Amino acid sequence: MAGAAQYSDERAREIIAAHMGLEGPALPILHALQAEFGYVPDSAVKEMATALNISRAEMHGVVTFYHDFHSAPHGRHTLKICRAESCQSMGAEKQANDFLARQKLEWHQTTPDGSLTVEPVYCLGLCAHSPAALYDGEPIGQVDAATLDEIVAEAKGE
Amino acid sequence: MTKIYIPLDMAAVAMGADRLAAAVAKEAAARGQQVEIVRNGSRGMLWLEPLIEVETPAGRVGYGPAKVKDVASLFDAGFLTGGAHALSIGVVEEHPWMKRQNRVTFVRCGVIDPLSVADYEAHDGFKGLKRAFEIGSAAIIEEVAKSGLRGRGGAGFPTGIKWKTVADCAPGQKYVVVNADEGDSGTFADRMIMEGDPLSLIEGMAICGYAIGASKGYVYLRSEYPVVAKVFQAAIEKARDAGWLGQNIKGSGFDFDVELRIGAGAYVCGEETSLLESLEGKRGIVRAKPPLPAHVGLFGKPTVVNNVLSMATVPMILEKGAKHYADLGVGRSRGTMPLQIAGNVKFGGLFETDFGIPLGTIVNDIAGGTRTGRPVKAVQVGGPLGAYVPVSLFDLPFDYEAFAAKDSLIGHGGLVVFDDTIDMLWMARFGMEFCSIESCGKCTPCRIGSTRGVETIDKIRNGQDVEKNIELLKDLCHTMKFGSLCALGGFAPYPVESALRHFPEDFRKSALEAAE
Ligand SMILES: Cc1cc2nc3c(=O)[nH]c(=O)nc-3n(C[C@H](O)[C@H](O)[C@H](O)COP(=O)(O)O)c2cc1C
Numbered sequence: 037m038a039g040a041a042q043y044s045d046e047r048a049r050e051i052i053a054a055h056m057g058l059e060g061p062a063l064p065i066l067h068a069l070q071a072e073f074g075y076v077p078d079s080a081v082k083e084m085a086t087a088l089n090i091s092r093a094e095m096h097g098v099v100t101f102y103h104d105f106h107s108a109p110h111g112r113h114t115l116k117i118c119r120a121e122s123c124q125s126m127g128a129e130k131q132a133n134d135f136l137a138r139q140k141l142e143w144h145q146t147t148p149d150g151s152l153t154v155e156p157v158y159c160l161g162l163c164a165h166s167p168a169a170l171y172d173g174e175p176i177g178q179v180d181a182a183t184l185d186e187i188v189a190e191a192k193g194e
Numbered sequence: 195m196t197k198i199y200i201p202l203d204m205a206a207v208a209m210g211a212d213r214l215a216a217a218v219a220k221e222a223a224a225r226g227q228q229v230e231i232v233r234n235g236s237r238g239m240l241w242l243e244p245l246i247e248v249e250t251p252a253g254r255v256g257y258g259p260a261k262v263k264d265v266a267s268l269f270d271a272g273f274l275t276g277g278a279h280a281l282s283i284g285v286v287e288e289h290p291w292m293k294r295q296n297r298v299t300f301v302r303c304g305v306i307d308p309l310s311v312a313d314y315e316a317h318d319g320f321k322g323l324k325r326a327f328e329i330g331s332a333a334i335i336e337e338v339a340k341s342g343l344r345g346r347g348g349a350g351f352p353t354g355i356k357w358k359t360v361a362d363c364a365p366g367q368k369y370v371v372v373n374a375d376e377g378d379s380g381t382f383a384d385r386m387i388m389e390g391d392p393l394s395l396i397e398g399m400a401i402c403g404y405a406i407g408a409s410k411g412y413v414y415l416r417s418e419y420p421v422v423a424k425v426f427q428a429a430i431e432k433a434r435d436a437g438w439l440g441q442n443i444k445g446s447g448f449d450f451d452v453e454l455r456i457g458a459g460a461y462v463c464g465e466e467t468s469l470l471e472s473l474e475g476k477r478g479i480v481r482a483k484p485p486l487p488a489h490v491g492l493f494g495k496p497t498v499v500n501n502v503l504s505m506a507t508v509p510m511i512l513e514k515g516a517k518h519y520a521d522l523g524v525g526r527s528r529g530t531m532p533l534q535i536a537g538n539v540k541f542g543g544l545f546e547t548d549f550g551i552p553l554g555t556i557v558n559d560i561a562g563g564t565r566t567g568r569p570v571k572a573v574q575v576g577g578p579l580g581a582y583v584p585v586s587l588f589d590l591p592f593d594y595e596a597f598a599a600k601d602s603l604i605g606h607g608g609l610v611v612f613d614d615t616i617d618m619l620w621m622a623r624f625g626m627e628f629c630s631i632e633s634c635g636k637c638t639p640c641r642i643g644s645t646r647g648v649e650t651i652d653k654i655r656n657g658q659d660v661e662k663n664i665e666l667l668k669d670l671c672h673t674m675k676f677g678s679l680c681a682l683g684g685f686a687p688y689p690v691e692s693a694l695r696h697f698p699e700d701f702r703k704s705a706l707e708a709a710e
């Protein structure tokens with residue numbers, strides 16, 4: 037994410053404390069931590085385990101279970117390309133593979149300059165406009181090769 | 195002041211609705227025209243998105259799909275008074291695709307301003323809840339049961355029975371949980387309701403809470419729907435401000451509130467017990483049943499878990515009475531089904547109709563056949579765990595039992611159409627791969643079976659011992675079907691087995707190529 041904040045234990049503790057009034061606060065905390073720092077650092081996982089009174093191993097298990105949370109920083113921008121069935125019916129698989137080959141990337145990888153991470157996603161609910169993608173939370177329908185390349189250029193330019 | 199509607203629906207936004215709305219506002223200002231732009235939900239004619247509607251004395255006239263570059267010419271053509279333009283579809287309500295439907299759950303979607311409580315009330319909103327307050331818990335549950343409403347989340351379990359089980363539990367903390375995980379490919383009905391008519395979901399939850407004695411409801415929404423999260427959160431706040439959520443709702447003595455929670459990209463969290471684990475802050479691992487969530491649910495308390503559509507249909511059932519709903523449909527599939535038409539089709543979108551319409555009518559007639567113009571080869575019905583149905587079964591009526599009789603399912607009502615370029619061996623492989631990526635890992639048949647399934651299909655693709663490996667694949671499917679704890683592992687064989695059954699030639703191409 038663009039403009040992610042520098043990690044500090046103190047800030048992590050603040051974020052955690054702000055959610056402790058919720059029932060079952062773990063997921064809201066993890067989303068908030070990732071929104072703030074761009075990833076969920078191990079130190080933050082340790083702070084969460086302490087606050088929620090569970091073992092670090094258990095907390096680690098929660099973070100790694102979900103596809104959304106990552107323990108190392110991603111690129112400044114994220115492009116999620118749908119590869120579920122509806123998008124495949126409109127040629128998404130080949131389009132995505134060609135795109136990855138053009139960019140010399142594999143799924144889940146980040147461009148060498150750190151500008152863009154490319155991830156697979158399994159349906160965005162845009163299946164009447166397949167193939168679909170999501171760029172930094174912005175939905176895009178009927179994606180073609182040119183659009184994907186423009187996104188890379190835009191991400192690099194910022 | 196002319197009222198213009200431009201959808202805020204995620205699919206419309208994906209096709210440029212936000213940019214279009216900005217361009218229309220700018221152009222109107224430049225021309226000194228007084229307009230009010232309402233961001234409505236989608237009417238479901240998704241191939242026309244973004245669809246601009248203009249309120250005229252003759253009705254709401256539609257223009258779509260409209261791009262920013264069309265804005266000037268729309269103004270030039272006098273679209274503010276319904277003027278003729280190449281993009282005009284005439285009065286939206288009169289459009290043949292709209293007229294053929296029977297909109298019950300989606301009756302307000304695309305029509306009203308989703309974030310206006312007043313607009314919702316003007317379209318019969320909160321009448322169901324008011325009646326619920328009058329008739330009380332037992333009578334509410336009886337209405338829901340008598341309506342024949344079955345859960346729209348895929349399994350088709352009767353909603354009334356579920357509610358009664360929770361209502362019959364000893365008083366104390368109970369929960370209403372809405373499953374808005376909608377992970378299936380080809381489905382978007384939950385999303386459309388939450389964007390286009392979110393107050394109907396909130397009203398349904400309040401009715402449920404009142405009936406079962408719960409004061410708290412959670413909506414578990416998938417993270418892949420960022421636009422929905424914004425709209426639905428705003429709707430919760432509007433409902434609270436208007437006194438339809440919170441303490442002592444409208445003087446009824448009933449307290450109820452709703453909280454939105456966002457998932458984290460795990461398909462299995464759509465399974466209800468996994469969803470509860472996730473809400474509790476744990477890994478989304480499926481719980482063994484029994485105990486049912488109705489008895490031991492969220493934080494160990496009795497909990498109703500319902501799909502978005504099931505819950506959003508309840509206000510209408512309370513308002514109009516059980517019979518009105520039960521009179522629609524066929525056999526044990528009562529009411530209407532919001533079909534989600536997707537994939538390689540000309541007219542993709544949401545089409546709500548009574549149960550019983552033949553599959554071929556949906557694909558060839560309503561959806562207009564393929565977008566590529568090539569012949570249809572298969573339709574996957576009911577999401578990634580649903581079977582691939584060949585054209586030879588197109589007379590199958592859309593209802594739970596008829597599909598089950600053909601080893602298929604209708605699930606959440608999603609249809610993904612494929613043309614003849616699709617390789618069914620590849621789709622079978624993808625089905626297994628998806629299962630292996632998304633398996634929660636609790637049971638061996640699903641966790642290991644799906645990985646072995648991918649390997650076995652790869653061997654078939656490579657032409658290695660094809661017949662032997664096909665037998666092995668069938669055997670694996672059998673083990674997964676009968677040995678898995680939940681339907682992820684248990685239903686993953688449906689796409690694979692149906693591909694094998696209906697398209698055997700696709701599994702033997704490599705052997706043929708080798709022989710040539
Ligand atoms: C792997 C898996 C994924 C599921 N995903 C969803 C989902 O996304 N939405 C949903 O409503 N139900 C889903 N279900 C079904 C739920 O477990 C449950 O049956 C449903 O939420 C109950 O609500 P209903 O009675 O209103 O249908 C899924 C089930 C399985 C096994």
Ligand code: SF4
Pocket residue numbers: 462480632633634635636637638640641678679680681682683684
């Ligand atoms: S079938 Fe798969 S997803 Fe379901 S409980 Fe077993 S391992 Fe988990």
Ligand code: FES
Pocket residue numbers: 118119120121122123124158159160161162163166167168379380381
């Ligand atoms: S399958 Fe790609 S958006 Fe639904």
